[in-house]
Amino acid sequence: MNKNHSEIYVYVSYNSTIVNAPFILFAERCGYRVLTCETEVVYACKSKGIAVLLAPENPIKFKKFLRKISVPLFVLAGDQYHGRYNYIARNYNSIFVQGVSWNSKEFFERAALLKDNFIYLFIYKFIGLTVTLFNTEKNPYNCSIKGLLYAFKDKVIWGLRNDNYLHGGFSDLIFLQGDWEKDIYIKNLFPSSKLRVTGSIVADSILMDLDIFSKKTFNNTPSCDLLFISQPLYKYPEYQGYLNELEQVVRKCNELNIKMIIKLHPRDNIEVFERFESNKCQLIRHSKDRKNEENICLIKKAKVVMGKGSTAILIPLLIGKPVIFLDIKESPIVHFKYYIQLKFLLKDIVDFEDMYANASSSDNELKIKDHQNKILAKHGFYDGKNWQRIKNEISIFQNKLT
Numbered sequence: 001m002n003k004n005h006s007e008i009y010v011y012v013s014y015n016s017t018i019v020n021a022p023f024i025l026f027a028e029r030c031g032y033r034v035l036t037c038e039t040e041v042v043y044a045c046k047s048k049g050i051a052v053l054l055a056p057e058n059p060i061k062f063k064k065f066l067r068k069i070s071v072p073l074f075v076l077a078g079d080q081y082h083g084r085y086n087y088i089a090r091n092y093n094s095i096f097v098q099g100v101s102w103n104s105k106e107f108f109e110r111a112a113l114l115k116d117n118f119i120y121l122f123i124y125k126f127i128g129l130t131v132t133l134f135n136t137e138k139n140p141y142n143c144s145i146k147g148l149l150y151a152f153k154d155k156v157i158w159g160l161r162n163d164n165y166l167h168g169g170f171s172d173l174i175f176l177q178g179d180w181e182k183d184i185y186i187k188n189l190f191p192s193s194k195l196r197v198t199g200s201i202v203a204d205s206i207l208m209d210l211d212i213f214s215k216k217t218f219n220n221t222p223s224c225d226l227l228f229i230s231q232p233l234y235k236y237p238e239y240q241g242y243l244n245e246l247e248q249v250v251r252k253c254n255e256l257n258i259k260m261i262i263k264l265h266p267r268d269n270i271e272v273f274e275r276f277e278s279n280k281c282q283l284i285r286h287s288k289d290r291k292n293e294e295n296i297c298l299i300k301k302a303k304v305v306m307g308k309g310s311t312a313i314l315i316p317l318l319i320g321k322p323v324i325f326l327d328i329k330e331s332p333i334v335h336f337k338y339y340i341q342l343k344f345l346l347k348d349i350v351d352f353e354d355m356y357a358n359a360s361s362s363d364n365e366l367k368i369k370d371h372q373n374k375i376l377a378k379h380g381f382y383d384g385k386n387w388q389r390i391k392n393e394i395s396i397f398q399n400k401l402t
Contacts, residue, residue: 008394009035009053010075011088017044018292022099022205023077024050030391032075037062037084059084059157066092073398078167080131080140083154089170090159093401096168097175097390100202100311102335102379105184108165110332112136114238117143124148127155133165134188140165164188173397175390177203177380180339198389199381206314207384209292214300214319222282224261226253226356227302228326229295229310232267233333241329242308243272248328248349249306250276256353263298265310304359306346309333317376320369322359339378343371 010027034052045052079089112134120143141151154160168174233239253260266286305316306324324344
């Protein structure tokens with residue numbers, strides 16, 4: 001393969017402005033080019049002066065296009081389950097950059113123990129699309145005819161194949177958030193020589209948004225005593241107690257005259273939450289393409305924030321806003337409890353009143369900020385320089401290729 005080491009391409013092609021934004025920012029800061037199949041990404045890159053190429057959607061034309069431009073190195077957001085990403089990682093020099101994942105070793109261990117649908121596991125194994133997670137064979141795809149057909153199509157068109165449940169198996173280097181995540185990869189038989197702990201470019205993006213939006217005043221944003229950051233966990237069998245524990249919190253807030261806002265996730269169905277709505281509990285839908293801005297506005301105007309494992313929890317942690325982690329229905333998605341003893345981990349609703357009082361007390365402000373800084377330090381780097389660490393490692397890797 002002809003490798004021109006003067007050009008690196010970040011492949012950005014998710015159908016989501018929010019997901020794409022950190023990778024576009026990364027390309028801009030590093031001086032890399034962008035390759036995409038999405039016209040929206042082209043417009044976003046051109047508005048920032050980033051060199052960008054629009055590749056054809058058609059798989060045959062896409063493959064020919066890649067051969068023609070002869071890319072020396074790709075930066076990818078994944079390489080496992082999506083055919084196009086998988087194809088690039090298998091056929092070109094590439095690096096995998098982790099976004100923001102809080103999935104702990106305990107989370108993956110529990111996922112490995114979950115029973116897969118036997119019929120679909122057999123079918124996916126037959127076509128060579130099962131993966132391993134902690135030495136357990138798993139089906140990472142949708143257990144439906146539609147999901148099966150989609151995966152099989154990717155198998156035929158892109159030669160889709162996977163070895164491991166975790167992303168990065170086909171990439172030359174894997175950039176991770178912290179030592180805790182590196183430990184997960186090593187326990188899943190990834191060679192340590194491929195792993196680099198640098199922090200996440202999504203964390204850099206959130207810090208930039210905080211710098212921009214925290215200076216603004218948001219007069220139209222409602223204030224509240226408790227902001228709950230929702231996730232669509234009720235859609236998964238292993239989290240069926242989620243709505244029940246949330247209902248307990250809503251009832252307790254009503255009893256204590258605590259004004260509550262539930263900020264819905266983009267994939268939440270508002271109908272599911274309408275039973276919680278009252279003059280003491282407000283529902284706020286997700287606004288398209290304003291995720292961080294909207295969350296920052298709401299978090300700034302809340303006294304206390306509550307959630308389970310949403311990445312939006314990073315925002316209150318970073319600005320020192322008190323966070324209560326909801327864990328009445330014990331769940332591995334409350335990831336931080338595995339790394340540090342959380343001061344505000346709600347495991348029984350009877351503890352809510354005292355916990356909220358302590359979290360919202362100005363007397364505890366400095367202690368809470370110190371504790372939350374320790375949480376962040378356990379997770380990764382939050383100095384805004386993760387992109388720089390990644391770029392430095394890429395330069396070292398490039399030199400080895402010459």
